[in-house]
Amino acid sequence: MSRSGAGHRATLREVAALAGVSTSTASLVFSGKGPVAPATARRVREAADHLAFTGPDPLASSLRQGRVGTVAVVVESPLRFAFRDPFALAVLDGLAEELEAAGRSMLLVAQPAEHPGRAVDQLATLALDAAVLPLCGVRDNPVVDHLAARRVPLVGSGSPLDPRVVHVRTDEEGAIGLTTRHVIGLGHTRLAHVTMALSPGASTAPVAPGGPERADYPDAEGRLRGFRKLAGERAPVVEAADLTVGAGEQAGRLLLDVPSGRRPTAVVCQADLLAAGVLRAAAALHLRVPEDVSVTGFDGVDLPWLDHTLTTVLQPGVAKGAAMGALVRRALAGEPVADEAFPVRLRVGSTTGPAPAG
Incomplete structure (x- = not known):
């Protein structure tokens, strides 16, 4: 048993x-950053062995240096949902690579929509350098007040809508306009839309014309608004309960x-998984794509099992995650940071074609 006792570090x-040396001398022995006589270093190491001392507390050392090396990444859903979404995984990949290059680790914090305060409780116990909210999230999030009060830099991708969060922003209205204008240009006049969930706890169901007045998820709201500006308020819209192929299929059957x-000849979707x-x-209903119906997506994720090349909005997830990571690095270096626009473009694939005659 060491002198320090079983319960003492x-x-x-x-x-x-x-x-029998100063604390600064002992510190030099462990850091290797200064000259220490061999006999002195040996005494320090023998004392450390006797006390079962394995080295300076890394957390305490980090706090003295003003950093802890950890960035919280708040995922506003159960983590299993993010891990099933190829776009979310790409964003996390790009973010992780950028933070790793800065010598910082990424700590995932799940924030289920029905219990958002749990994330605040978890974050309250953590020492953090910064926090990122990298995926489609809610308009108002309680973690912002908590972390901003601690002066933790906050980076997002369009939500929460709070001036204390610096964003890498996609122009959601303009981006959905790329696919909507594309099918209109092909002669389609009967357009329909599949939106991501507009609020927590959504079910897959039609959305009333003109509704909702305000959505909890700004990204989905922006894309819906952009679609309606071009297709009209009367164009049918179905809200998907979640971001999965299954929810997209259910929405597709409703349309x-x-x-x-009365069947739409073009369906503009807010995500590639919904479009899939x-x-x-369409296949289950024996409709040909694109001869009978054109379908578009959003994100440009790799779906190798799809028989088509999807016409979609290319929003490279890895690049977007890396852009958020770069904002974190600059903020922690003391540089001024501000919102940045994230460019997207249209990719025309095999799922869109001229409107059918008649």
């Missing part, structure tokens, strides 16, 4: 006292399983 000061005279679901629904 020995300190560098205790090691120095036992070795396409109707008499041919609409393609499944």
